[in-house]
Amino acid sequence: MAAKQLSNEIEARIRQLWPRFPEGKAGRALCLPVLYMAQEQFGHVDAEVIDLIAARLELTPAHVTGVSTFYFMINKDRPGRYHLQVCTNIGCQLMGAYDVFDRCKARLGVSNRQTSRDDNVTLTEVECLAACGFGPVAQIAERGKPEIPLYFENLDLKKIDAILDALAEGRVPTELGN
Ligand code: FES
Numbered sequence: 001m002a003a004k005q006l007s008n009e010i011e012a013r014i015r016q017l018w019p020r021f022p023e024g025k026a027g028r029a030l031c032l033p034v035l036y037m038a039q040e041q042f043g044h045v046d047a048e049v050i051d052l053i054a055a056r057l058e059l060t061p062a063h064v065t066g067v068s069t070f071y072f073m074i075n076k077d078r079p080g081r082y083h084l085q086v087c088t089n090i091g092c093q094l095m096g097a098y099d100v101f102d103r104c105k106a107r108l109g110v111s112n113r114q115t116s117r118d119d120n121v122t123l124t125e126v127e128c129l130a131a132c133g134f135g136p137v138a139q140i141a142e143r144g145k146p147e148i149p150l151y152f153e154n155l156d157l158k159k160i161d162a163i164l165d166a167l168a169e170g171r172v173p174t175e176l177g178n
Pocket of ligand 1: 087089090128130132133135137
């Protein structure tokens with residue numbers, strides 16, 4: 001298999017943005033956006049992509065790994081068709097986030113950061129999704145669709161069951177958005 005390469009689009013963005021930063025700072029400044037773009041290109045960011053980015057941005061692989069592991073929106077493994085992220089931070093936790101999360105685990109037959117056997121849903125427990133007043137909160141991204149994930153707020157067991165039913169049918173239930 002041919003070695004991975006950053007796309008022409010990513011290379012063009014790096015060349016465009018690099019001169020905007022002070023001498024020696026561009027690589028660090030571009031690390032997160034290039035990680036995000038690389039994830040769009042490859043679907044996830046594995047060790048090979050980390051090395052690729054590190055070499056291109058004149059950073060160490062350890063630095064790029066550190067950034068990629070800090071942000072939960074960067075997937076280290078290929079996610080299932082749907083990536084279901086459930087916030088269990090304190091605001092959501094007080095409103096029953098673990099009931100919702102445990103229901104997901106039970107119905108999907110997975111633990112945190114695992115993908116269902118049919119490759120349909122990856123479940124991830126995440127820190128605050130910035131909708132703390134509307135917990136429990138979850139978001140769903142569809143593989144290959146890099147646009148902003150759909151948000152689901154004020155979740156309870158009935159709503160998460162409806163969401164899981166819909167995902168099993170191959171659709172995201174937009175009508176449960178609030
Ligand atoms: S605590 Fe869950 S969205 Fe902030």
